Amino acid sequence: MDDKPHIPSNIRIVDIARLAGVSVATVDRVIHHRGKVSAANLARINEVLREVDYRPNLLARSLASGRRQTLWVVTPEFSEGDYWADVEQGVQRAAAEAGRYNFELRECRFDQYDRASFGEVVATLRTGEVDGAVIATLFAEQVVPLTRELDARGIPYVFVDSDIPECNRLAYFGTASADAGAVAARLLTDRMAADADIVVGSVVHAGDGGSNQCRYREQGFRDYLAATGFRGRLLDVRLRIRDEEYNRQQLDALFDENPRIAGAVTFNSTCHLLGSYLAASGRRDVRLVGYDVIPRNEEMLRRGVVTALIAQRPEAQGYYAVRALYEHLTGVSQAEKVNNMPIDILIRENIGYYRTNIY
Incomplete structure (x- = not known):
């Protein structure tokens, strides 16, 4: 038999006081953050508030x-x-x-x-x-x-x-940006030779070296590789949002000069830039990991060009x-x-x- 006290559907301060075994004035002080309340009473009231999912009248x-x-x-x-x-x-x-x-x-x-x-x-x-x-x-x-x-x-x-x-x-x-970077590193390097090379794509920013988010993710990515014995090289390439010809030239040169490239990553939502290049050049042996489920990235994932996407709701x-x-x-x-x-x-x-x- 359930011996828990009855909880009214429309909970009132007086009901909370009864369930917690304290005075109405004490509950009022806790809810409205005014005055002092003993640690024991505060704990009892907060426990009741959690149980009944109490929310004050916001509109009023x-x-x-x-x-x-x-x-x-x-x-x-x-x-x-x-x-x-x-x-x-x-x-x-x-x-x-x-x-x-x-x-x-x-x-x-x-x-x-x-x-x-x-x-x-x-x-x-x-x-x-x-x-x-x-x-x-x-x-x-x-x-x-x-x-x-x-x-x-x-x-x-x-x-x-x-x-x-x-x-x-x-x-x-x-x-947690650094952790999201570590996740990308693990997804990318799984089943990859420890001495293979990885392309790190970034988008040119005017007047700045990149976003705060991207820097944290990249640091987490690099820390994971260092901790797991990665011996390859990280090859940086700067790309442009709306300049496919420029991106192709940069990536052609990079891949021609570095035949051991086996992976690629971007730390923002632009992995479709690398994905478009890989698809157009027929490079199916390069694993690509990126961030965010936007339509262009999702298309590349469904086609098998992108190995995995990391999303953050x-x-x-x-x-x-x-x-x-x-x-x-x-x-x-x-x-x-x-x-x-x-x-x-x-x-x-x-x-x-x-x-x-x-x-």
Whole structure:
């Protein structure tokens, strides 16, 4: 026989107090983060809150504030089928929810291949009304000073794409980048000779050496190879997004001069650039690993040109990042500082079952 106490479907503070064996005033102090509560009472109340999945009335709180609050989302420009288009889908789902609670969402986008464009975004944030911000951290060198300004103004911010732990961010939603790099290394070098060569493809950025995310992934990749006795060479090649002829010339020269190339990798969502070259040149003996299930990468995976893709649930990142802000600003809940997404591994045999919008 179940001897657990009855839990009402519409849980009230008085019900929580009864279940925890404390006073209503004590529960009120815990829920609204005011006043002191003993460690024992705090533990009992939190246990009950977890059991009943208690969520305060968000609508009442937001309307009581009497002011419409503004959340900014700072992410790269994108076209349909790009990685950041998936992030945007999650952002928009959360924006629809936030709008019901007196929040307005504004989006500010930059060119992820041009560092100067991020500076223009920073200028916009400095002059606009900002209550909270979601920030893609591609250009870490510029993100850090921006967050110092937000800290000084008491404005909470959430990171997506990759983390910058030294910043006072409210939360981070994304993968553990170095671990995602190690996963790529293991996928690529499995069944590969330890002294074979690997092509490391990167996309030229104007005014920057690459994104924060890519640097962390590459470091994890290199650390894994060093730890597992890899004796081959990593051959760097710089590619261009919309210049197939340039890419072909660079890769032709690289492969002609290095006959022991057996693998290739990119650390962002552009592995289709290498995949297109491998397919066109008939190089079926080169293993290729990349990131993100965008249509161009998925096509290469289905054709067997790409060996594996590593995915990080971009829609979930966008959704949870916005939600963490509006729930924090209304005092409903506080997100964990670091929220690592699963590192999903996709191969030709399971790609048909993958859904990026699984939250």
